[in-house]
Amino acid sequence: MADDDLATLGPAAGPRTTSTDPADGPQHPQPGPGHAAPAAGPAGRWLPRLVIAGLVLAALNLRPAITSLGALLEEVRAGLGMSGTVAGLLTSVPALCFAAFGIAAPRLARRWGPGAIVCAGMAAITVGVVARPYLGGTGGFLAASALALAGIAVSNVLMPVVIKSWFPGRVGSMTGLYSMALALGTSLAAALTVPMTEALGGSWRTGLAVWGALAAVAVLPWLVVVRQRRALAGAAASTAARPPEAPVRITSSPTAWALAVFFGLQATAAYITMGWMPQIFRDAGVSAGTAGVLLAVTMAMGVPLSFVLPRLATRMRHQGPLVVLLGLCGLAGYTGLWLAPAAGAWAWALLMGVSNCAFPLALTMIGMRSTSSAGVVKLSAFAQSVGYLISIPGPLLVGTLYQHSGGWGLPIALMAGLMVPQIAVGVLAGRDRRIEDEA
Structure with missing residues (x-):
């Protein structure tokens, strides 16, 4: 996909050279020879800020459709007569x-x-979040959920x-945000789903x-x-030639x-963790309420660390x-869950929360492993x-091992065992390489 395919989004066409700021890598994109400069004037000042707002609002909407359903799954099953x-x-x-x-994203973006x-x-x-509760049956619920x-x-x-198109010199900080x-x-x-439902x-x-309202707000900045980008792209196209990319x-x-295998293993x-950690704690004698809080602590660890880790990575x-x-934190957490799940529950929850921050690290490496926005979108879709x-069988296999073994020894051994190849392929993905140099 050539850079002109990205013109509706990026602030400037074509490859960029960058100046370097030690705080976060390159900061200020400069147009390469024969390429249009970034948009100047009022639009050049407020449009990047609007993109940041759009990024934040989009990110806020990328999981509530899933986690809100998990919080009310029992009620949904009863209401729709859904089988186990x-x-x-x-x-x-x-x-x-x-x-x-996800694999269709590059083709759609190119078009x-x-x-x-x-x-x-x-x-x-x-549309999917608002419509799915009211379509009357399991089939409609599944179809709207798929949308x-x-x-x-x-x-x-x-x-x-x-991020790569708009902020090529701030990949770490913007990925962190x-x-x-x-x-x-x-x-x-x-x-909030359960208390909000009651209210x-x-x-x-x-x-x-109700979570559809947040998604509707996210449409507006985009x-x-x-x-605005289409208007600016048209002006840039009339003044600058873009050589084709290899x-x-x-x-x-x-x-x-x-990177794909690393992404799959961390997922x-x-x-x-999200599906089974509360059950591990409950089987060890921890109350249901405390087990839920422990999972919330694990998930909440990602909020501050997801901002810091990408900046450090860049x-x-x-x-x-x-x-x-991160892998060693995961191994330590699994070891604790095996040896003393109840006695050290808070420590294991914190360690698992740190380990789960492999996700923002993987996103950061996607942005760093290509020299162009076109390469990033292909790498992102592939990875x-x-x-x-790769991630689909894991939770199902853990449930099967738990059911047939009658305990958590084998499932925890599987979790710890998967952490070893995750570390190995993550180290390979973390090398200072670019996919354009290898392909």
Whole structure:
């Protein structure tokens, strides 16, 4: 995908050279020879701020459709007459949809531009979240959920390219802001859905649908950004020629594969933690209420760390040491869950929260492993789609081992065992390489 395919979003066309600021890498994009300068005038001042607002609002909406359902799943099952099998399928659908729809993001972005697709993604989340409680049956609920998840999937993939296009010298800080907002949206939906449902009359339909209001707000800044960027892109096209970029064969890049497997294994660990950690604590004698709070603590750890970690990663030529540190925290947490799950519950929850911050690190490395926005969108789609496919069996396998072994020894051993290859491929993905040099 050439840079002109990204013109509806990026502030300037074509490759960029950068000046370096030690605080966060390159800061100020400069147009390369023969390329248009970034937009000047009033639009050049307020439009980047609007993009930041759009990033934050989009990130806040990328998980509530999932975590709000988890909080009310029992009520949804009863209200729709949903079987246990179908309810179990609902917990696996997000990863499957992320993989299936995410792979289409580059093609859609090439045709319409990333900004327009993110805008459409927010609209799809709005419609899906609002409609699914009121469509009358399980089939309609699943279809509307798939629509919302499709919007989440394409937005997941395109967020790194938005950051790379608009803020090429601030990948760390902007990825941190985006990741922090994503973690905040996840935690807020998990914590507020039940009390908000009670405050709105107790109907699970209202409790799910109300999150569509937040998604509707996220559509607005992207409408303005897309409209303004198309006007500026047309002006830039009349004054600047863009040489074609060499095509990137993403499947020929060892770094792309390492990053995809790393993304998949960290997603596996995150889904296992969210799905099974409270049950581990409850089986160890911890009360249900405390087990829920422990999970909330684990998720909340991602809010501050997701802001700090990407900034730190961009200052390093090799992100391997961070991968190892997060992996060791995960191994320590699993060891604690095996030896003394109740006695050290708070410590294990904190360690697992630190380990789960492999997600913002993976997003940061996606932005750093390509020289262009076109390469980033291809790498993002590949790494996330392959990664989410890898993550699907993990939670199901843990449940199977738990059911047949009658305890948590084998499942925890599996979790710890998966952390070893996660560290190995993460170190490979963290090397100072670019996919254009390998493919």
